[in-house]
Amino acid sequence: AQTVTQSQPEMSVQEAETVTLSCTYDTSENNYYLFWYKQPPSRQMILVIRQEAYKQQNATENRFSVNFQKAAKSFSLKISDSQLGDTAMYFCAFMKHRYSGNTPLVFGKGTRLSVIA
Amino acid sequence: NAGVTQTPKFQVLKTGQSMTLQCAQDMNHEYMSWYRQDPGMGLRLIHYSVGAGITDQGEVPNGYNVSRSTTEDFPLRLLSAAPSQTSVYFCASSLRQAEKLFFGSGTQLSVL
Numbered sequence: 001a002q003t004v005t006q007s008q009p010e011m012s013v014q015e016a017e018t019v020t021l022s023c024t025y026d027t028s029e030n031n032y033y034l035f036w037y038k039q040p041p042s043r044q045m046i047l048v049i050r051q052e053a054y055k056q057q058n059a060t061e062n063r064f065s066v067n068f069q070k071a072a073k074s075f076s077l078k079i080s081d082s083q084l085g086d087t088a089m090y091f092c093a094f095m096k097h098r099y100s101g102n103t104p105l106v107f108g109k110g111t112r113l114s115v116i117a
Numbered sequence: 118n119a120g121v122t123q124t125p126k127f128q129v130l131k132t133g134q135s136m137t138l139q140c141a142q143d144m145n146h147e148y149m150s151w152y153r154q155d156p157g158m159g160l161r162l163i164h165y166s167v168g169a170g171i172t173d174q175g176e177v178p179n180g181y182n183v184s185r186s187t188t189e190d191f192p193l194r195l196l197s198a199a200p201s202q203t204s205v206y207f208c209a210s211s212l213r214q215a216e217k218l219f220f221g222s223g224t225q226l227s228v229l
Contacts, residue, residue: 009157037218045207045220091159095214103214104150104175109159 002027004094004108012114013082020067021077021111023092029053031097034068034075035105040088048090051075053097079113087115119143123208123221130198130228138193138224140208146219148211149191153177153204154223160207166191167214198228 003026013019025034036048051059051068058066063083067076079086089110096103124139142149150165152175162175166185180202182194191210195202208221 035218043205043223045209045218047217050217104162104165105209105218106162107152107160109157 002029002094002096002106004092004106006090006092006108006111008111009109010112010114012116013079015082015084015115015117017082018078018080019082019113021079021090021092021113023075023077023108025073025075025092025094027073027094027096029096033095033097034066035093035095036064036066036075036077037091037093037107038086038088039091039110040085045091049077082115084115084117086113088113121208121210121219121221123206123224125224126222127225128227130195130226132198132200132228134198135194135196136198138195138206138208138226140191140193140221141189142191142210142219143189144210144212144219145188146210146212147188148214148216149185150175150209150218151181151183151191151193152207152209153202154207155204163193163206200228202226203228 005024032053034051038046038048049061063080065078091110092108095105121142151163152160154160161177164183166172206224209218211218
């Protein structure tokens with residue numbers, strides 16, 4: 001079974017600074033997808049970024065970027081120029097490629113990020 | 118375009134009561150799923166469906182039933198509520214697996 005580990009239960013960062021959230025995963029698959037989701041206090045789940053394992057280029061979305069290290073099974077999220085609105089729980093998630101069968105999304109336990117003014 | 122609609126937003130049950138959490142999506146998504154979120158546990162998959170008439174168990178299926186008679190609806194039934202089922206429940210859907218998941222706004226359930 002696939003597992004996703006987020007080793008940092010809580011983190012904080014000063015506004016405008018950069019912060020990196022860690023995520024590691026365990027799988028024997030070669031093709032899969034990785035995601036970061038954000039959950040602000042409103043409780044809404046919001047997709048931040050998505051990475052396909054067969055793509056070597058790291059995904060980026062504005063101030064959010066990932067460092068995908070396939071051999072190390074590591075998928076960290078970097079938030080640049082942190083803003084107060086980035087305060088949220090961040091979840092890393094893993095999904096096998098659909099050709100591997102019916103494969104649901106597996107989440108880590110989350111990292112609570114606080115951006116301090 | 119309503120997206121994923123979950124009802125109710127809040128519910129209080131007594132132990133032993135049954136209820137159904139409703140989930141509907143209007144995006145013609147194949148894939149629908151139910152998660153529960155507990156403090157320090159992240160989101161854990163209860164049941165999921167890859168299309169009408171097809172359902173499968175997730176990580177924590179005990180005490181819950183689902184059915185998928187239409188593409189749009191994926192209700193979650195609690196047959197006999199227990200305090201251990203106190204949680205926040207999320208329904209989510211995507212066009213296909215591995216695509217972006219769209220989440221409902223969640224249901225806060227308390228079982229006394």
